[in-house]
Amino acid sequence: MSEVIEAVEPTKAGHASKYTRNNPYTSAVTENYRLTAEGSEKETRHVALELEEGMQYTPGDAVGILAENRKSEVDMVLTALGFTGEERVLDHYKVEISLEEAVRTRLAIGKLTRSTINQYAKLVDPSTPIPRLAAMCGADGKAMAEEHCWGREFIDLLHEFPGVVKDPQKLFTVLQRLTPRMYSIASSQLAHPNRVETTVRVIRYDAHGRERQGLASGHMGERSPVGSTLPIFLHANQMFRLPEDTSAPIIMIGPGTGLAPFRAFLEERQAKGETGKNWLFFGDQRKKLDYLYEEQLEGMHKDGTLAHLDLAFSRDQQKKVYVQDRMQEKAADLYKWLEEGAYFYVCGDATRMAKDVETALLDVIAKGSHGTLDHAAEYLETMKKQKRYQRDVY
């Protein structure tokens, strides 16, 4: 599930950055390598981007990436539409550009939406109706349209119902605007002054007979070699911050790419020599293939930056083990840390992990306090009020 945050991009000093989603910084890729080993079911990459002097971020912030549609996809869409790409259109700001540029950089030709189906159907010539398309529109067709959208992209609509778009400008009413994608910042600027680092899971899958890619993760996974450039902007997230009290303990739950902001937290605390204890729970499928930043994390564990490092590799044994299971195993210690005033952070998958972790946390509190789950819920409410329970889930 991807969500794009609508907001201005204040920097850590609180004043608006010169660079925003509408005026991005053209950043050079300085590192781009695979973190997961060959053979892993996932391709997760470390992508570092250079920053102009003065561009600042705080651990917990995100970086917005404005990616382009793949050339092969753009060409396919133009061919299916019967346009050359040289036609002139007005973009969202009424600036005249070529249709090719519009399809490549302005319009969302990825994941099909109901809104696109509805707008597309409006362009159908009434003298040659398309009953199947009409059936998907309006309230009655909602379920059918939603099912149709699954795994499909705009190109599939064009192939199935061709010849509908006669005026290229109409694409701006049919298709949504291409939006930036957010990535949690995985670095501390104290450790890497003029760059921002990200941990990107590349989305690839097959659907309806074609190989598909996520827009931004595909761009970074395949079309962003070192030395290439990407339009970016920094996005502050005041709701995900290290404790102001540098001696406060922190507990971080970050499986998969959820690890990213915690790498930033740890690098920051290490660079500042903060005394607060750090405890990280990380997990993924297989230790040999999916242990992101293994060397760095093991090093931090060894030198004491990480007081505890608990790992959950789900596929390394018969019974699947997840971060929430590790939390249950360490319930007594976890509760002790909470009682010492620890801050509890969760980052990563919103659909299942974040809920399972919250359930485990409530259980840990109930057990530790010898109380009921209702009491645990109250305890968690208090933690939220004290900003000691922070989540960055997507």
Ligand SMILES: Cc1cc2nc3c(=O)[nH]c(=O)nc-3n(C[C@H](O)[C@H](O)[C@H](O)COP(=O)(O)OP(=O)(O)OC[C@H]3O[C@@H](n4cnc5c(N)ncnc54)[C@H](O)[C@@H]3O)c2cc1C
């Ligand atoms: C605050 C925040 C922080 C984030 N941090 C990170 C991070 O650190 N690292 C990271 O990797 N991501 C992160 N994300 C997610 C990231 O922003 C993107 O949503 C993600 O990379 C996918 O974007 P994309 O453009 O590659 O894919 P899109 O083009 O947006 O495509 C993704 C869509 O493809 C479809 N899809 C995916 N798989 C399948 C399948 N198997 N079958 C059918 N359809 C499928 C789904 O509809 C999915 O929504 C974060 C998101 C937020 C909001």
